[in-house]
Amino acid sequence: MKIAQPYVLFLGDVTDPLSAKTARGILKWRPDACVGQIRLNENTISLGLPDFTLQQALYKGAKTLVIGTANAGGVIPDNWLGTLIQAAELGFDIASGMHQRLSDIPELAQLQDKTQIRLFDVRHYDEPLKVGNGKKRQGKRLLTVGTDCAVGKMFTALAIEKALTESGTQAQFKATGQTGILIDGHGISVDAVVADFISGAVETLSPAFNDHEWDIIEGQGSLYNPSFAGVSLGLLHGAQPDALVLCHEVGRQHIRNLPHAALPSIEDTITANLQAARVTNPKVQLVGICLNTSAISEQEAQTLCADWSEKYQVPVTDPVRFSMAPIVQQIKAV
Amino acid sequence: MKIAQPYVLFLGDVTDPLSAKTARGILKWRPDACVGQIRLNENTISLGLPDFTLQQALYKGAKTLVIGTANAGGVIPDNWLGTLIQAAELGFDIASGMHQRLSDIPELAQLQDKTQIRLFDVRHYDEPLKVGNGKKRQGKRLLTVGTDCAVGKMFTALAIEKALTESGTQAQFKATGQTGILIDGHGISVDAVVADFISGAVETLSPAFNDHEWDIIEGQGSLYNPSFAGVSLGLLHGAQPDALVLCHEVGRQHIRNLPHAALPSIEDTITANLQAARVTNPKVQLVGICLNTSAISEQEAQTLCADWSEKYQVPVTDPVRFSMAPIVQQIKAV
Numbered sequence: 290m291k292i293a294q295p296y297v298l299f300l301g302d303v304t305d306p307l308s309a310k311t312a313r314g315i316l317k318w319r320p321d322a323c324v325g326q327i328r329l330n331e332n333t334i335s336l337g338l339p340d341f342t343l344q345q346a347l348y349k350g351a352k353t354l355v356i357g358t359a360n361a362g363g364v365i366p367d368n369w370l371g372t373l374i375q376a377a378e379l380g381f382d383i384a385s386g387m388h389q390r391l392s393d394i395p396e397l398a399q400l401q402d403k404t405q406i407r408l409f410d411v412r413h414y415d416e417p418l419k420v421g422n423g424k425k426r427q428g429k430r431l432l433t434v435g436t437d438c439a440v441g442k443m444f445t446a447l448a449i450e451k452a453l454t455e456s457g458t459q460a461q462f463k464a465t466g467q468t469g470i471l472i473d474g475h476g477i478s479v480d481a482v483v484a485d486f487i488s489g490a491v492e493t494l495s496p497a498f499n500d501h502e503w504d505i506i507e508g509q510g511s512l513y514n515p516s517f518a519g520v521s522l523g524l525l526h527g528a529q530p531d532a533l534v535l536c537h538e539v540g541r542q543h544i545r546n547l548p549h550a551a552l553p554s555i556e557d558t559i560t561a562n563l564q565a566a567r568v569t570n571p572k573v574q575l576v577g578i579c580l581n582t583s584a585i586s587e588q589e590a591q592t593l594c595a596d597w598s599e600k601y602q603v604p605v606t607d608p609v610r611f612s613m614a615p616i617v618q619q620i621k622a623v
Numbered sequence: 624m625k626i627a628q629p630y631v632l633f634l635g636d637v638t639d640p641l642s643a644k645t646a647r648g649i650l651k652w653r654p655d656a657c658v659g660q661i662r663l664n665e666n667t668i669s670l671g672l673p674d675f676t677l678q679q680a681l682y683k684g685a686k687t688l689v690i691g692t693a694n695a696g697g698v699i700p701d702n703w704l705g706t707l708i709q710a711a712e713l714g715f716d717i718a719s720g721m722h723q724r725l726s727d728i729p730e731l732a733q734l735q736d737k738t739q740i741r742l743f744d745v746r747h748y749d750e751p752l753k754v755g756n757g758k759k760r761q762g763k764r765l766l767t768v769g770t771d772c773a774v775g776k777m778f779t780a781l782a783i784e785k786a787l788t789e790s791g792t793q794a795q796f797k798a799t800g801q802t803g804i805l806i807d808g809h810g811i812s813v814d815a816v817v818a819d820f821i822s823g824a825v826e827t828l829s830p831a832f833n834d835h836e837w838d839i840i841e842g843q844g845s846l847y848n849p850s851f852a853g854v855s856l857g858l859l860h861g862a863q864p865d866a867l868v869l870c871h872e873v874g875r876q877h878i879r880n881l882p883h884a885a886l887p888s889i890e891d892t893i894t895a896n897l898q899a900a901r902v903t904n905p906k907v908q909l910v911g912i913c914l915n916t917s918a919i920s921e922q923e924a925q926t927l928c929a930d931w932s933e934k935y936q937v938p939v940t941d942p943v944r945f946s947m948a949p950i951v952q953q954i955k956a957v
Binding site: 420421422423424425479480481482483484485487488489512513515516517518519520521522523524526527547549550561564565568569 | 754755756757758759813814815816817818819821822823846847849850851852853854855856857858860861881883884895898899902903
């Protein structure tokens with residue numbers, strides 16, 4: 290599965306800036322893949338891209354209309370359907386990370402059947418998969434792991450891919466969640482596969498390779514998240530990482546959405562991840578810690594990174610605020 | 624989902640005794656639920672139950688025809704279809720642990736739509752599920768865990784349910800795999816749910832209760848199995864066990880089907896399971912070890928159980944060869 294680029298980013302009639310995180314992520318990490326945006330009215334949030342009609346987007350070479358927004362129910366609003374159907378009629382592929390499937394919209398399904406257009410429901414995974422086997426595969430792999438969900442594992446993986454590439458080391462981001470897949474154009478939502486196939490899905494996503502140096506695999510969840518740890522462990526085994534980067538949000542009080550569930554300590558998170566990763570790669574090592582320090586001042590963040598770097602004996606940085614260079618250096622030494 | 628009992632066990636035309644493990648399991652653990660067997664010819668293996676026609680089974684009160692055999696592909700052979708369709712026409716429910724769905728057989732699907740009969744494809748799970756939350760639930764729970772797949776976790780859980788019940792402690796077996804579901808008539812194949820819902824499925828399977836003393840939850844896989852560990856960890860978190868029983872096969876050389884994957888030590892398996900279980904139940908304790916000692920003599924097995932009981936400071940037994948009493952005693956002390 291490869292979503293054709295470039296994209297036109299569809300923002301519907303969304304007014305809450307937080308709802309457009311996916312579109313912003315695509316624009317940040319793959320700016321060359323975005324020809325413009327489509328907004329249903331003037332009140333819709335803007336990414337600062339040129340506003341296009343479908344026809345204009347087509348003329349500019351866009352191949353896929355990407356729904357760049359999320360909402361609580363994951364349902365595609367009725368008043369968006371006209372635009373989506375028209376896009377499919379014009380020959381656009383459509384990609385969505387919503388829970389509701391594009392292919393469950395009869396008009397779109399019919400157009401997919403009758404024409405060349407493709408519908409990508411990246412939150413779902415319907416392809417056949419194989420059971421993982423844990424056999425050593427060629428190529429080096431880095432996996433981002435975390436103390437919890439939503440602590441910056443995708444951002445960190447993309448920042449590492451970028452920093453490595455800019456420093457002359459060939460690296461490929463491997464997406465395991467819907468936003469990452471829309472950003473990169475391919476990947477597997479590992480939390481959407483049947484449980485038996487979690488590690489197998491990651492083995493498929495990051496097969497043996499010798500045409501570049503590193504696969505940078507996006508982590509999911511946390512071994513300590515009581516909702517999603519199964520996904521995290523299967524991902525860890527399937528990734529057979531040579532290198533781990535731990536991600537954490539400074540100031541988080543408890544596991545996300547679960548006030549009764551304590552956040553693990555950094556020490557426990559490191560130990561548990563290294564221990565579990567050794568099942569498929571005895572040589573795994575921690576190469577860095579990436580913090581989301583948005584809750585504290587830049588000065589405090591600098592001090593914290595320096596302190597933790599001393600304490601855990603690996604480079605510690607905030608990929609938004611500070612340089613990735615120390616972690617990149619550590620990765621190159623693996 | 625509750626599969627109506629009693630059952631008539633359908634053995635098709637299977638001649639390999641190993642293929643009828645499911646039927647044997649049902650007969651061993653729920654003998655009162657089995658009215659008889661249906662065999663397509665004289666060469667078919669026998670469970671020693673009365674041989675019935677469909678009409679006779681109906682007359683004896685059987686409510687569900689259970690396919691009691693497994694084969695490599697998990698496909699229902701064409702020459703079985705006539706009997707299955709006739710059974711549905713006579714009003715039997717049908718239950719299967721095969722990979723191929725009964726509901727994908729058009730004649731059966733039509734009968735399910737048009738009549739009262741139900742088709743149970745227990746290897747699959749299509750009901751809506753919720754994401755787990757790890758909140759403490761009322762009632763005590765025991766989970767069987769293991770060094771690997773197929774080391775006796777289901778057998779041990781059923782043996783504990785039986786021994787506890789016989790000793791006056793009310794216990795309920797909770798099935799998490801297809802054979803266990805067919806034995807008990809209900810459960811959820813946790814390896815068949817979407818990965819995001821593993822722990823949530825177990826929370827649904829073993830909700831808060833106060834009408835009995837223990838839920839005895841069947842474990843799956845192993846934290847050290849590179850194919851299936853994600854399922855094992857989600858199951859562990861969802862079960863929030865008060866008590867763990869570790870299962871192991873004496874003499875196993877490597878992880879099942881994976882000669883390159885080393886078996887974990889007993890010590891590591893205990894430590895990893897207790898550590899992970901504490902995420903949702905800080906009071907978890909190991910209450911026993913159950914060994915499959917079929918590879919060694921009864922005398923050697925007795926010595927081994929005594930030695931390990933000393934070494935690990937918990938009762939150690941073989942639930943096939945020896946008494947469950949010491950483990951039952953330990954469970955009652957939790």
